[in-house]
Amino acid sequence: TSTTPWDLFALDRLVDDTERDLAAAVRSFVDRRVRPDVGTWFDEARLPVRELARELGDLGVMGMHLEGYGCAGSSATAYGLACLELEAGDSGLRSLVSVQGSLAMYAIHRWGSEEQRTTWLPRMATGEALGCFGLTEPDFGSDPGGMRTRARRDGSDWVLDGSKMWITNGSVADVAVVWARTDEGIRGFVVPTDTPGFSAPEITRKLSLRASVTSELVLEGVRLPADAMLPEAAGLSGPLSCLNEARFGIVFGAMGAARDCLRTALDYARDRQIFDQSLASFQITQTKLADMTLELGKGMLLALHLGRLKDAGELRPEQVSLGKLNNVREAIGIARECRTILGANGISLEYPVLRHANNLESVLTYEGTSEVHQLTIGRALTGESAFR
Ligand code: TGC
Ligand code: FAD
Numbered sequence: 001t002s003t004t005p006w007d008l009f010a011l012d013r014l015v016d017d018t019e020r021d022l023a024a025a026v027r028s029f030v031d032r033r034v035r036p037d038v039g040t041w042f043d044e045a046r047l048p049v050r051e052l053a054r055e056l057g058d059l060g061v062m063g064m065h066l067e068g069y070g071c072a073g074s075s076a077t078a079y080g081l082a083c084l085e086l087e088a089g090d091s092g093l094r095s096l097v098s099v100q101g102s103l104a105m106y107a108i109h110r111w112g113s114e115e116q117r118t119t120w121l122p123r124m125a126t127g128e129a130l131g132c133f134g135l136t137e138p139d140f141g142s143d144p145g146g147m148r149t150r151a152r153r154d155g156s157d158w159v160l161d162g163s164k165m166w167i168t169n170g171s172v173a174d175v176a177v178v179w180a181r182t183d184e185g186i187r188g189f190v191v192p193t194d195t196p197g198f199s200a201p202e203i204t205r206k207l208s209l210r211a212s213v214t215s216e217l218v219l220e221g222v223r224l225p226a227d228a229m230l231p232e233a234a235g236l237s238g239p240l241s242c243l244n245e246a247r248f249g250i251v252f253g254a255m256g257a258a259r260d261c262l263r264t265a266l267d268y269a270r271d272r273q274i275f276d277q278s279l280a281s282f283q284i285t286q287t288k289l290a291d292m293t294l295e296l297g298k299g300m301l302l303a304l305h306l307g308r309l310k311d312a313g314e315l316r317p318e319q320v321s322l323g324k325l326n327n328v329r330e331a332i333g334i335a336r337e338c339r340t341i342l343g344a345n346g347i348s349l350e351y352p353v354l355r356h357a358n359n360l361e362s363v364l365t366y367e368g369t370s371e372v373h374q375l376t377i378g379r380a381l382t383g384e385s386a387f388r
Contacts (some may be wrong), residue, residue, distance in 0.1 A: 002270075005262055009297035014304050019078045026085035029059055034089040039349040041211040045204065047092055049130065049172045049213055053100070057127025061086070061097055063105035065245075069121035071105070076315075077307030080252035084303075087253035088260040091359035092212030094253040099168045100124060102245035104131025107177045107188060110241065111233035116190050120175055132173035132200075134164035134217045135239050141166070142372050143387075144179070145236050149219060151180040151189060151229075158229060160189060160197075160222040166366070170200040170215025177230075178217065179239045188230035188238050197222040208362040244320050247367045248310060251323035252303045254331035254363060255296060257356040262292050264353055265338035268345070279341065288337055295330040302326060318380035325373035332360040 006012070012020065033055060041047050056062055064072040065079040074082075079101075087094035105124050108116050108131075123129035140146040149162025160180055170176070176191045176198070191198060200215040230238065266289060269280035279285050306323045309315040335357035339346035347354050364370055379385050 002266075004266075005259070005293040005296050008293060009300065011297070011300055011304070014301075015077070015081065019075070019081055022074070022078050023081040023085055026059065026061065026082045027088070029055070030085055030089035030093070034093055038090045038093075038211055039352070039355065042090070042092075042355050043210075043349055045206065045210040047096070047211045047213060049096060049169065052093070052096065053127035053130055055127070056097060057125060061101070062127050063101040063109070063121065063125050065101070066105060066109050066121070066125075069109070069117055070125035071109075071121065075307075076248065076310035077304065080249060080303060080307045083249040083253040084256035084259070086256065088256035090211050090355070091253065091257055091363055092209050094249065094256070095168050095209065095212050098246045098249050098253070099133055100127075100131055102249055103133035103242050104173075104175065104177050106245045107133065107230065107233070107239075107242045108190065111188060111230040111238055112190065113227065113231050115227065116230070120190070124175075129174040130169055130172055131175050131177065132167050132169040132215075132217075133239075133242065134167050134170070134176055134178040135243075136164060136166050138163065138165045142369055144239065145186070147179065147181055147186070149178065149180040151182045151187065153183075154223070156226040158189065158224045158226065160191070160219045160224065162219050164217035164219075166203065167200070167215050167217050169213055170217050171202045172213050173200070176200075176217060178219065185235050186238065188233045189224060189228050190230065191219075191222060191224060191228065195222050195224065208358045208360075210358075240317075243367060244315075244317050247320045247324045248306065248315070250363060250367055251306055251320065251327050254324075254327040254360065255299045255303055257360060257363075258292075258296050258299070258327075258331040258334040261335045261338040261353045261356050262289075262296055264351055265289070265292075265341040268342050268351075285341065288341065292334045292337055295334060299327040299330050318376055321368070321373040321376040321380075324368065325370055325377070328360060328364050329370060332357060332364060335360055 060072050061082045064074045067073045083094050135144050151158045151160045178189045178191050197220045199218045203214045272279040338353045375386050
């Protein structure tokens, strides 16, 4: 007899029926629509973003934790579990949903005018319109406060110049939320991507997140009306508050990638015969499987705890850092260890393991690198900022 890591931790006891049903629906979508093709998409470095966006809209996961404007208004924990199931398919799929719901839609929902919300959110919730979120620049990733992209007034208009780098969904988006420096500090702008002066060349030759569109945003004299600015966001806390949302999804999502690796390695170890025995019967293999199960279970307990805190409105940014740092770090560790269990097959796209491991390299870096989260936790512990 055997049991799954999930059953061993009795994690099902910690989620309610609605959350369990939602997770099952997303899992079945991923199994049917993504799992059969994702290796090929990764190999060919493409993702059918438009088609998938409509289907993910029908599934109800685009901006699912937001209230109103066609969004489902689900709990934070339900949103986290959806991210987990999506990332069990591929981190690129979860990225698509994170950027749409937690970054672009959240920015408009939290900081936008009523008109901006009604113009964009219902179409983004169905997946008909796609958004991206431009914060990072070529020279300013971990330190976005140094950004050079500038928005200047010209009469009542705004004119934007600058560039953003590594922007998920940039070249397929209908709308870009772009953060820029103004005379009154950092402000956000809602930029329709067909505005003259806006272009978004795709970044190619990636070794990670290949089933995800990543782009540069180039802004050359992009002229926008006065009401393109997000009225309620002033200063760096505007974009950083959006990052809390997306980072929260990653706390769960990374455990999805890890679960998929561990499930694959467990099945493989049971089937593979080595020295006339099943690979699963050796003590070294069982030690690996036990240690990975511990980290997966602990990471899930942390994710669910943070989910409950968020649902109670009590989750602090440094607690999101704890979850993102731990769960992405452990997920990469699990993916690499599972790779060893698969031997040479571990390096093949016939199995999901090295694809997940490679994807997780991006996840370790985006939404705050692991070092940024260590320093954020350090600052919370000591009261001293070591960022500069
Ligand atoms: P600092 O002085 O700490 O803060 C400036 C202002 O922001 C406030 N704040 C926050 N507000 C909300 N949530 C947070 N997590 C916040 N952290 C800080 C802070 O209270 C302050 O407010 P105020 O009103 O006093 O002005 O700023 P700092 O310049 O020292 O930087 C702090 C640091 C390094 C933690 C921050 O810059 C940071 O988080 N850097 C990492 C940047 C990052 O994560 N970029 C991600 C880009 S988006 C992305 O990667 C998408 S990938 C998505 C996908 O494909 O899935
Ligand atoms: P840097 O900031 O240059 O960091 C380099 C190294 O220095 C890192 O190890 C870092 O941890 C370390 N470091 C930084 N500060 C310190 C310090 N104080 N002390 C010690 N070490 C330090 N951005 C967006 O805005 N929108 C997106 O949609 C988006 N999507 C992305 C998709 C992908 C696939 C990738 C890879 C990135 C994406 N990003 C996006 C960008 C991402 O957020 C940045 O790459 C990230 O914030 C790190 O910035 P950087 O790459 O410039 O690294």
